[in-house]
Every structure is written in C-alpha cells, then in structure tokens.
Amino acid sequence: MHINESAENYLETILRLSEILPVVRSVDIATELGFKKSSVSVAMKNLRENNYITVTDAGFIYLTDAGKEIAEMIYERHDILSGWLEALGVDKEIASEDACKMEHVLSKQSFNAIKEFVNANILKTQ
Missing domain, CATH: 1.10.60.10 (Iron dependent repressor, metal binding and dimerisation domain)
Structure with a gap:
C-alpha cells in the first residue's frame, strides 16, 4: 500500500473531521487545511478513483476500509x-x-x- 504524503494528509483529515462532524464535505476539508475548494475537489476525485473514499450524491465523504486503514x-x-x-x-x-x-x-x-x-x-x- 503506497500512497503519497498529500493523500495521507487528506485521509487523516477526513478521519479527524468525521470524529467531530456529523458528515464530512469537501468544504470542511478545505476549511480545515486552508486549501482552495478546487484543490480539495481534485484530491477527492483521486482518492475516490483509488477507492480510498466514497462520495454520496449529497457530497458527503466517507472513508472506505482501505482509506480508514x-x-x-x-x-x-x-x-x-x-x-x-x-x-x-x-x-x-x-x-x-x-x-x-x-x-x-x-x-x-x-x-x-x-x-x-x-x-x-x-x-x-x-
């Protein structure tokens, strides 16, 4: 399981936010990390394509088992x-x-x- 540092940071942030928020959205991640929403959107697309997260139609982000690990x-x-x-x-x-x-x-x-x-x-x- 090799993943880059940026992706690891995003996954860790999703985990931490999921412990304090009812749902995690891209805007929450952008706010937490101080990044632009567009940058976060690109990262979420990559994480989704690599099966580390799932994103609902409403934009709620959840870690897959691999992402959570x-x-x-x-x-x-x-x-x-x-x-x-x-x-x-x-x-x-x-x-x-x-x-x-x-x-x-x-x-x-x-x-x-x-x-x-x-x-x-x-x-x-x-």
Whole structure:
C-alpha cells in the first residue's frame, strides 16, 4: 500500500473531521487545511478513483476500509510522534508540525521502535 504524503494528509483529515462532524464535505476539508475548494475537489476525485473514499450524491465523504486503514495509521503516527517530541520538551505546536513531517517518511520498523519506546518509557510515567 503506497500512497503519497498529500493523500495521507487528506485521509487523516477526513478521519479527524468525521470524529467531530456529523458528515464530512469537501468544504470542511478545505476549511480545515486552508486549501482552495478546487484543490480539495481534485484530491477527492483521486482518492475516490483509488477507492480510498466514497462520495454520496449529497457530497458527503466517507472513508472506505482501505482509506480508514491508512488514515488510522497516519493518525497514530502523528499522535505518538507529537507526544514523544512534547515529552522531550518541544513546544506543543512545533511538536505537532514536526510530527506531520515525520509521520510520512519513517519506515514501519523505525516507527514501531519509537512507539515501543514511548509506550514503555514515556506513557507509563505520565
């Protein structure tokens, strides 16, 4: 399952918005990310064509199982990495921004090692 960073960000955003909104629309994604609606429309078309999302006639966006799997993976990476950086003393906003960059480039092996370390050494002390 190889997908580009931009698509991963869109899927993660759809997941996060679906947790707080009754339905997710392109305009919600554009507002959340600060992008133009036209850019989001192109991205949604690509995600739909690759079977990561479905879009109803009313414009409601839902993650497919494949899309949700990727979104949850990226969200977990963001959560673990930003928490780890904060525990190291990095400002919360900077930690979140850096986690956004790191979450896409780490190998599964490296991420799992970081995750195990954080769970064993940082989360247990909080």
